[in-house]
Amino acid sequence: MTRRLYRTASEIPSVMADPATLDPHAVRCLWARPVLDRNNAPAFMLVVVFEDDTDCPLACEMDSLHARQTCQRIGAAYDWPVRDHRPTDSVGDGKAQAMRLMASLPDNEVTIIEGQRMVSLAGAAEVAARLSYDNGVPYGISSEHSTTRFRNLLTDMCRKSEIQPHKINGIVSHAVKTLTARLADLYKGEVPEPQITGSTPEQLGEAVADYGRRRGFDDMEFREALAISMSATDEIWRDKNSLTQEQADAMNRRLMDAGLKRWLGPGRLKNKERTEK
Numbered sequence: 001m002t003r004r005l006y007r008t009a010s011e012i013p014s015v016m017a018d019p020a021t022l023d024p025h026a027v028r029c030l031w032a033r034p035v036l037d038r039n040n041a042p043a044f045m046l047v048v049v050f051e052d053d054t055d056c057p058l059a060c061e062m063d064s065l066h067a068r069q070t071c072q073r074i075g076a077a078y079d080w081p082v083r084d085h086r087p088t089d090s091v092g093d094g095k096a097q098a099m100r101l102m103a104s105l106p107d108n109e110v111t112i113i114e115g116q117r118m119v120s121l122a123g124a125a126e127v128a129a130r131l132s133y134d135n136g137v138p139y140g141i142s143s144e145h146s147t148t149r150f151r152n153l154l155t156d157m158c159r160k161s162e163i164q165p166h167k168i169n170g171i172v173s174h175a176v177k178t179l180t181a182r183l184a185d186l187y188k189g190e191v192p193e194p195q196i197t198g199s200t201p202e203q204l205g206e207a208v209a210d211y212g213r214r215r216g217f218d219d220m221e222f223r224e225a226l227a228i229s230m231s232a233t234d235e236i237w238r239d240k241n242s243l244t245q246e247q248a249d250a251m252n253r254r255l256m257d258a259g260l261k262r263w264l265g266p267g268r269l270k271n272k273e274r275t276e277k
Helices: 065-077 093-104 120-134 139-159 165-186 203-213 219-240 245-276
Strands: 027-036 044-052 055-057 111-113 116-119
Touching: 027 055, 027 065, 027 116, 044 065, 055 139, 065 116, 120 139, 139 165, 139 219, 203 245, 219 245
Parallel strands: none
Antiparallel strands: 027 044, 044 055, 111 116
8 A cells, every 4th residue: 555645734644744754756845943942942943844835843843953963864865955044935936836826726626646636727727827816917917928828838738648639729728718717706807908919018017017006015015026027928028929038138128117117106216216326
């Protein structure tokens, strides 16, 4: 009988995890978490961090040297990296975010096949929609980028599978319609415009700023939404317009300038320019 391997902290039935029971592909790293011991003295707790950004203790608290030695020993035994700090997502890198979203899907959207967690097409559409919405990408940019990327990815996966060629278009079309419907639910009250194709970089940059204001973003949230929106437009521009990286970079600079000017407004922009001088 095949032993079950845990892929996220919520699956582990005990307070502490046994390294031998963890799926090695689901582990991001080991980490010595700073804590206080029972006497309120500084100590460290050995923790495993999963790819979905959850974590679970591997041992009780211990001193710094013992914790680091234990981390290194377990890391070497299982070929897991050891980090000195808690790893977090970087802007534009949605791998951990996608893992968290997949982990939160209802059971009817997930199937376990040969010990692997497999997501349904509806579940994949949910993750794709939430990645755009949660990162503050405006509806128009999100709609074109998400559906284009989702269609291309599914088509490629189907062609590499044993699915009969005449069935691929129907499967992909149904999945994209599911994604489009979920986007409409999330962006309720918004209009999917301007889209990337047919719009100027200036129009798109202003759309990011305007949408950020409607969502009540602060400056940091706006900058992150702008960066991710620029990544989405860059992908579409180079894919559909056959632009060089230099041309796409120039268009993204125009998008960024327009977005910042719209976000800061004349008053804040003048103050920012004075500060920089």
